[in-house]
Amino acid sequence: MIGLENQAVDGRTRLKVLVFSLLREKLNADELNLEYEKPLTGHELLDDLSKQYPAMAPYRPIIRIAVNQRYSAEHAILKDGDEVALITPVSGG
């Protein structure tokens, strides 16, 4: 598994998107399984999700992404098999 280029042979990008708290309630789901024809950036994913799920659109500006459990910049390119968590402002403590 070390250093494997995670690109599927068919070139498609399958993503598991995790949602929590407010977004989980708004989307009525805690996980979305999505498939795109090409690799895309986190920014493009968030834009697309906001279109697919209008309930998410108002929160688009306050979502950080974590790719495979690490915060990532939106310009990061998502690869086939990535797990993308949508993190709204956190309020632990």
Add this chain to the structure above:
Amino acid sequence: MKEYKTDREWVLLQEGPIELEPIVQFVQVPEAGAIDLFVGTTRRWTDGRETVDLYYEAFEEMAVKEIAGLFAETSRKWPVARQVVVHRLGRVAVGEASVVIAVSSAHRNEAFQACRFLIDELKKRVPIWKKERYADDETEWVEGTLPPIPES
């Protein structure tokens, strides 16, 4: 994974009340001359509104990793002997501890600073969320802090 534990570091996300004694025991070692203990409790009144209880939710695996990452940062900044973060999940009644942080070090100044750093950073970037339920039975996700974007 809700827990990460080594001989020097311990992260635990748990449902149900937090016991202080095992936490203090974990950090109480002969090389430490100070233990700093922070207990965050759920407050009844916020801006004149009465809270009945809170509900905590986490991206558990990532939260444990982020807290372990904070331990690495405190260890770089200060000579920490041992450190613990225990955070509640699920329903927490008003007045109960929602988070407990303990840090031990040779001298008190480092323990105070590391403990303060851990709670401040936890609130800024660990993926945990809380929802308040008020006396009028309304519920509301608490407006939180947008975690920083990593560099590069």
